[in-house]
Amino acid sequence: MSRIAETFAALRARGQVALVPYFTAGDPDLPTTRDLVRAALAEGADAIELGVPFSDPMADGPVLQRSAARALAAGMTLPRVLELVAKLRSESTQPIVLFGYYNPFFRYGVERIAADAAAAGADGFLCVDLPPEEAGDLRAAARGAGLDLIALLAPTTPMARVRTIARVASGFLYFVSVLGVTGARAELPRELPALVRRARAVTHLPLGVGFGVGRPEQAAWIAGFADAVIVGSALARLVEEGEREAPARVASFLGGLRRAIGAAAAARTA
Amino acid sequence: MPRSKSSSAAPKLPDAAGHFGVYGGRYVSETLMPALIELERAYRRLRREPGFRRELASWLRDYANRPTPLYFAQHLSRRLGGARIYLKREDLLHTGAHKINNTIGQALLARRLKKTRLIAETGAGQHGVATATVAALFGMRCEIFMDAMNEALRDWIATVRDTFYVIGSVAGPHPYPLMVREFQAVIGEEARRQVLRACGRLPDACIACVGGGSNALGLFHAFRRDRRVELIGVEAAGRGLETGAHAASLAAGQVGVLHGSKSYLLQDETGQIRNAHSISAGLDYPGVGPEHAWLRDSGRATYVTVTDDEAVEGLRFLTSTEGIIPALESAHAVAHAIRLAPRLDRRQILLVNLSGRGDKDMGTVADYLGVKLT
Numbered sequence: 001m002s003r004i005a006e007t008f009a010a011l012r013a014r015g016q017v018a019l020v021p022y023f024t025a026g027d028p029d030l031p032t033t034r035d036l037v038r039a040a041l042a043e044g045a046d047a048i049e050l051g052v053p054f055s056d057p058m059a060d061g062p063v064l065q066r067s068a069a070r071a072l073a074a075g076m077t078l079p080r081v082l083e084l085v086a087k088l089r090s091e092s093t094q095p096i097v098l099f100g101y102y103n104p105f106f107r108y109g110v111e112r113i114a115a116d117a118a119a120a121g122a123d124g125f126l127c128v129d130l131p132p133e134e135a136g137d138l139r140a141a142a143r144g145a146g147l148d149l150i151a152l153l154a155p156t157t158p159m160a161r162v163r164t165i166a167r168v169a170s171g172f173l174y175f176v177s178v179l180g181v182t183g184a185r186a187e188l189p190r191e192l193p194a195l196v197r198r199a200r201a202v203t204h205l206p207l208g209v210g211f212g213v214g215r216p217e218q219a220a221w222i223a224g225f226a227d228a229v230i231v232g233s234a235l236a237r238l239v240e241e242g243e244r245e246a247p248a249r250v251a252s253f254l255g256g257l258r259r260a261i262g263a264a265a266a267a268r269t270a
Numbered sequence: 271m272p273r274s275k276s277s278s279a280a281p282k283l284p285d286a287a288g289h290f291g292v293y294g295g296r297y298v299s300e301t302l303m304p305a306l307i308e309l310e311r312a313y314r315r316l317r318r319e320p321g322f323r324r325e326l327a328s329w330l331r332d333y334a335n336r337p338t339p340l341y342f343a344q345h346l347s348r349r350l351g352g353a354r355i356y357l358k359r360e361d362l363l364h365t366g367a368h369k370i371n372n373t374i375g376q377a378l379l380a381r382r383l384k385k386t387r388l389i390a391e392t393g394a395g396q397h398g399v400a401t402a403t404v405a406a407l408f409g410m411r412c413e414i415f416m417d418a419m420n421e422a423l424r425d426w427i428a429t430v431r432d433t434f435y436v437i438g439s440v441a442g443p444h445p446y447p448l449m450v451r452e453f454q455a456v457i458g459e460e461a462r463r464q465v466l467r468a469c470g471r472l473p474d475a476c477i478a479c480v481g482g483g484s485n486a487l488g489l490f491h492a493f494r495r496d497r498r499v500e501l502i503g504v505e506a507a508g509r510g511l512e513t514g515a516h517a518a519s520l521a522a523g524q525v526g527v528l529h530g531s532k533s534y535l536l537q538d539e540t541g542q543i544r545n546a547h548s549i550s551a552g553l554d555y556p557g558v559g560p561e562h563a564w565l566r567d568s569g570r571a572t573y574v575t576v577t578d579d580e581a582v583e584g585l586r587f588l589t590s591t592e593g594i595i596p597a598l599e600s601a602h603a604v605a606h607a608i609r610l611a612p613r614l615d616r617r618q619i620l621l622v623n624l625s626g627r628g629d630k631d632m633g634t635v636a637d638y639l640g641v642k643l644t
Contacts, residue, residue, distance in 0.1 A: 054541075054542065055542040055543045056420055056528060056543050057420075058423045058424060058529070059299045059301075059423075059424070059427060060424075061424075072542060077540045078540060078541075101527075102297060102527045103526045103527045103528060103535075103537070103541040103543075104540060104541035105541075106526060106527055106541065107524070107537065107539070107540065107541030108540075108541065129297045129298055129299060129527070130297060131296060131297070131298065131300055131303050133295075133296060133303075134295050134296060134297055151300075152299070152300040153300060154299070154300040154303075154304075155301070156300075156302075156303075156304045156430060156431075157300060157304060158304055161303070161304065165300075176299075176300065179427070179428055179429075179430065179431070180301075180427055180428035181424045
């Protein structure tokens with residue numbers, strides 16, 4: 001069983017829901033990212049999504065676009081992201097997913113990135129612009145290296161396609177909550193619980209919900225029907241505004257989300 | 271002149287998943303996948319439907335001004351003293367460039383799909399104008415993004431239920447490279463008939479500029495089985511390939527994935543996309559349509575480059591000999607014809623796609639030449 005599957009199985013056994021923060025690796029620099037991840041893990045994050053910055057982030061809103069631009073300006077590359085993974089792995093057992101756009105992985109070499117990511121201690125990949133139809137090479141390489149390739153579901157994905165995607169996915173399924181790019185939203189779509197439950201009917205994989213989450217109430221709401229709450233842009237904004245205080249502010253924010261999720265999950269199983 | 275080595279048993283491309291060999295495909299967010307699948311199904315149905323084809327043909331004729339003339343550039347040819355140069359006059363279309371061929375087609379498709387809003391990206395502005403034009407014609411809302419494709423894709427992810435993304439080149443995710451090629455193929459279909467009528471034979475070469483590559487594929491497609499007709503795409507070498515300030519993805523790029531498909535890209539060794547440069551905004555794109563990558567690999571088409579300097583000189587030379595101002599994009603194709611013609615003899619024919627008119631570029635050219643427009 002992969003580290004991701006084990007983590008979700010353990011949470012499910014405790015009736016709990018995962019908190020999964022996203023950080024762009026190297027925003028504003030690698031040591032800070034390391035501090036941010038440590039802070040997140042100390043606040044009870046169950047897994048980490050580590051963003052591999054890309055010059056043309058087509059599915060991201062302004063906050064994560066700026067975050068990627070800062071990381072690239074600081075000289076971030078995929079080999080340096082892998083160094084960070086290795087450092088984090090030496091001090092934590094929580095799953096780490098490399099999250100990004102396909103081209104940097106493709107350019108590095110699909111077989112090579114799978115082998116090197118596994119050696120560094122990463123647990124999976126998520127490529128925003130790599131639908132299952134085109135993911136054959138990376139999926140095979142990931143599987144060969146014992147890594148998961150996380151698949152995305154969107155509000156527009158029809159049921160037959162949900163089934164097809166679930167059949168080839170591993171680790172967990174990432175449900176995109178909103179029609180649109182990344183970025184915190186004042187309101188999340190009312191039909192989200194129904195969409196997630198509909199997907200749950202055809203898969204045993206855990207379902208995480210991301211995009212748009214910015215407040216503890218939203219995290220608590222999602223914890224009522226999903227297996228993981230994924231939060232990204234809200235953290236990148238704290239990094240952007242917080243500078244040196246960013247790790248402390250991120251810790252306090254994630255602590256709030258963790259408590260809200262914990263209470264909601266407990267209420268769900270009660 | 272070298273002859274191409276293409277096989278007559280060439281596979282029918284793209285395949286069902288939109289691949290041209292290893293290129294093409296569909297690399298987009300899951301949110302957009304269902305819309306692209308729906309679009310592909312609708313397009314495959316409509317492209318064979320006589321009613322749709324009649325409707326498209328009538329708008330192209332009565333509104334866009336098709337067929338466009340094939341013009342023998344006799345003064346230009348005489349001055350160069352070699353091959354005879356024929357110009358396919360896409361610059362005479364409504365809105366001043368070939369882009370309208372495609373936007374009419376896609377807008378009709380959008381209407382059949384009951385979409386009420388069009389979006390488009392635009393570099394030189396020609397595709398943006400052509401999209402806004404058909405939006406007005408068909409009573410649709412419209413928004414144009416003055417950026418390559420990132421902002422348009424971001425909009426589309428949020429609006430996909432009521433919005434149709436009108437991509438202007440043979441780039442992007444499947445089915446766009448196929449669809450745009452087919453909407454532009456009218457250029458080559460007409461030109462092939464016209465050159466046969468005028469000269470009694472096929473040209474020795476077809477020459478067209480390549481940014482994303484829609485006017486080039488539009489010209490080339492009808493000649494793809496004419497193995498003696500050389501197909502030459504002209505990329506923008508900007509300030510020179512050696513300076514790094516260029517837009518020649520095929521000449522100096524590597525394979526990668528951007529904006530929905532796999533093709534050649536200007537990128538660094540870590541897969542980050544590099545900025546393109548060309549004096550011509552329409553060629554200033556870091557990628558190229560996937561079918562061009564395949565055509566080059568297969569040997570059926572060849573690709574050369576022309577610098578900013580050569581393109582401006584091409585614009586000047588055509589303007590002064592024929593009184594026709596080409597767009598800076600098309601001036602790249604003209605410049606290559608100017609380079610090639612003197613090496614050939616009078617019996618040989620070069621067919622150049624004059625994809626757009628150059629009025630829009632007068633400010634740019636004046637700046638470049640240090641001329642003050644008053």
